[in-house]
Amino acid sequence: MKSRRTFLQHLTMSAGILPLALSQTGILQAMPKPYISQVPDGPVLKVALMGLGSYADRVAKAMQDCKRAKITGLISGTPSKLESWGAEYNVPENSRYNYENFDAIKDNPEIDAVYIITPNAQHHGQCLRVAAAGKHVICEKPMSINAKEGREMVEACEKAGVKLLIGYRMHFEANTLNAVRMRKEGELGDIRFFQGLSGFRIGDPNQWRLDKDLAGGGAMMDIGIYAINGARYMVGEEPIWVTAQEVKTDPVKFKEGVDETITFQMGFPSGAIASCLSTYNMNYLDKFFLNGEKGFVEMQPSTGYGPIKAKSHEGDITKPHVTHQTTQMDQMAAIIHDDMEPEIPVDGQEGLKDMKIIDAIMLAVSSGNKVKLDLV
CATH class of the missing domain: 3.40.50.720 (NAD(P)-binding Rossmann-like Domain)
Incomplete structure (x- = not known):
């Protein structure tokens, strides 16, 4: 066997070794988090x-x-x-x-x-x-x-x-975790570029998502945040600057303070850059692309309700699809009751970092300037 990790991966996929049994031997705690597909038994x-x-x-x-x-x-x-x-x-x-x-x-x-x-x-x-x-x-x-x-x-x-x-x-979705694993284990080499496209054409003009008092904005809050958050966990760094540009073609539907389309760019300490799009006016935009010096990962769809479709420079990635919210809630039960630490954080500080970036994007849109970030 090539490694202890490979052995454990095959062991957990074979005939029903229970997480509880593994925890009693101390093996579960030592396993790399992406390979833990089930939460251990515990309180509901x-x-x-x-x-x-x-x-x-x-x-x-x-x-x-x-x-x-x-x-x-x-x-x-x-x-x-x-x-x-x-x-x-x-x-x-x-x-x-x-x-x-x-x-x-x-x-x-x-x-x-x-x-x-x-x-x-x-x-x-x-x-x-x-x-x-x-x-x-x-x-x-x-x-x-x-x-x-x-x-x-x-x-x-x-x-x-x-x-x-x-x-x-998405922090618990199998293809997403596999992409993060590939990046962490060096299979992609040094990361150079991330692209995140997040958007759809919104319908009813009277819905709450187009009401600034209820939504707090427009597409960026609802769909663009996927590209922001995805850039962070795919690249594996926190951005240090943003630039952004807004386009509004329908000021009646997208009133003051409700963004329709924003393109934005982020820079990371390593020199990697991200180029992203958030929109409420274009369909078929649900794509992540991560480029490294040795390879790439592409996911399209990347954040929809599934199944997520992914491939890399080595070929198709076909992790099994489980309803995202089912996995999320079981994992959150383990976080709350067992103090489990997820591979990609989902705590309040994680959410706060995305809000700081959105604030900076909106400032970049209004000022036309590059805005520095300090999220660490």
Whole structure:
């Protein structure tokens, strides 16, 4: 066998060696994180979903396949949704809340964490209230509408002694982790360039995503953040500068403060550069390309709900597809209950770094200047 890693990889894929058995021998702790495909057995994370919209519906359905996370609470401003979701997911009436009374979760032992899946501008206040109630916070991205709010969320959770996790589902996706592994193990050589294309043509002009008061912006907050975050974990460094340019072809649909299309560039300490596009006005944009002196990795689609399709200079990459939100919630249960450290962070500091970059991109757009970053 070529290495202990190769031996362990084959061992865990063969006839059912359980993570628990491995942990008892001390092997699990020594295994490289990308090869840990399952979380160890342990307590179930009891989750209240806040904001019962379309993405919460996707999360709820995915959680039915979770081994370590289950829906035990609901928070919504729509009574009919509380009733129908409560019946569908077997959530009793005393674990259903609205936005006025959900602070009472502090007295509910059947809720460990709240997954905030509401419009972006509401994340900050809701996070502070959940933390004050002594519950862990899982917040959908973007964590807030600016770095100031993000920093206050991190501080509130630290003060309350609860964890703050951001819904970066791609951080647990198998093809993504394989690309990161290839870069870390030197298979690509020194990284030179990253391209991230993130966009789609948005529909209903009256939806909350095009309302600055609710969304905090436009495409950058919703879809461009994938390219920002992806550049960081694919390159493996924190950017030190950004430049950016905005194009707006429909000022009626994309009002003041709601960005339609932004191209942006980032520079990294090693000299690597990233060139990215965020848009609400073009379809078929879901691509990551990472170039190194020895090889490349390309993912297209790169951040959609799956399956993710990837290839490298060595050929196609075909890791098995598992519903992203199922894996995410099981892994987050292990992070909260077992203090597991994921291969790519999903904590509040990770989310805050993306907010600092978005703030800098918007400053670069308005000023036309290169903006320096200090994320370390």
